[in-house]
Amino acid sequence: MELYETIYKRRIVRDFKPEIVPDEVLKRIINAGMQAPTHDHLRNWEFVILKDKADKELALQFIKKGTEPQLEILKQTLVDGTPQQKMYAIAMPRQYSMLMNASHIILPFFKSNSGVLKPTCVSSLNPLSSIWCVIENIFLAATAEGLACSMRIPVGEEGKNVADIVNAPENYLLPCYIGLGYPADNKPEVEQIQYTAEQKMHFGKW
Numbered sequence: 206m207e208l209y210e211t212i213y214k215r216r217i218v219r220d221f222k223p224e225i226v227p228d229e230v231l232k233r234i235i236n237a238g239m240q241a242p243t244h245d246h247l248r249n250w251e252f253v254i255l256k257d258k259a260d261k262e263l264a265l266q267f268i269k270k271g272t273e274p275q276l277e278i279l280k281q282t283l284v285d286g287t288p289q290q291k292m293y294a295i296a297m298p299r300q301y302s303m304l305m306n307a308s309h310i311i312l313p314f315f316k317s318n319s320g321v322l323k324p325t326c327v328s329s330l331n332p333l334s335s336i337w338c339v340i341e342n343i344f345l346a347a348t349a350e351g352l353a354c355s356m357r358i359p360v361g362e363e364g365k366n367v368a369d370i371v372n373a374p375e376n377y378l379l380p381c382y383i384g385l386g387y388p389a390d391n392k393p394e395v396e397q398i399q400y401t402a403e404q405k406m407h408f409g410k411w
């Protein structure tokens with residue numbers, strides 16, 4: 206797939222077919238992730254891959270709770286909400302299933318330092334910024350392979366709890382979970398808010 210086509214085609218997908226992604230495709234995607242720029246020239250990244258149902262259930266146990274009560278409100282939002290509210294109405298009830306039903310869950314860990322969780326300036330966040338470059342490469346590579354990704358940011362203690370479950374070392378943090386798989390044919394289309402470059406560019410001064 207041509208690069209611009211891949212970029213425009215990439216979307217977060219939250220419904221997957223029950224098909225398994227072959228190992229060599231998964232490796233290509235992770236290798237593409239690791240071509241990302243890195244703040245320390247070290248590429249301090251590790252990837253825990255979950256494929257078995259039991260392993261997924263164990264890691265996702267911290268998500269399961271909490272989404273059910275909102276379902277009725279979300280159904281109405283799908284009808285009369287703003288594009289952002291509609292996205293939430295699709296996303297919220299799927300926070301567990303979009304990972305559980307993915308062929309693989311990728312947990313991208315980055316080596317942290319004392320500054321990341323207590324930043325004093327933007328560069329304190331460099332380890333976090335670098336892993337997000339990796340994550341976008343993974344999304345694009347998956348798209349180029351005809352696959353798609355879901356993504357969730359761990360909330361509160363969730364990331365630490367997942368890290369403990371998969372034996373990640375203390376100084377490695379989890380920025381997000383990634384679900385990887387073949388997009389379902391009947392997945393809901395999420396209305397996008399599109400901007401043009403002309404609307405956002407400021408030549409010389411803002």
Ligand SMILES: Cc1cc2nc3c(=O)[nH]c(=O)nc-3n(C[C@H](O)[C@H](O)[C@H](O)COP(=O)(O)O)c2cc1C
Nearest residue numbers: 215216217218219292296297300356357358359395
């Ligand atoms: C920093 C960040 C956090 C996000 N957190 C979540 C999340 O917790 N759960 C989820 O389903 N999607 C999450 N998303 C995906 C966004 O909802 C999605 O990217 C956005 O709606 C735009 O849609 P698109 O990626 O399909 O273009 C997140 C995206 C980003 C960049």
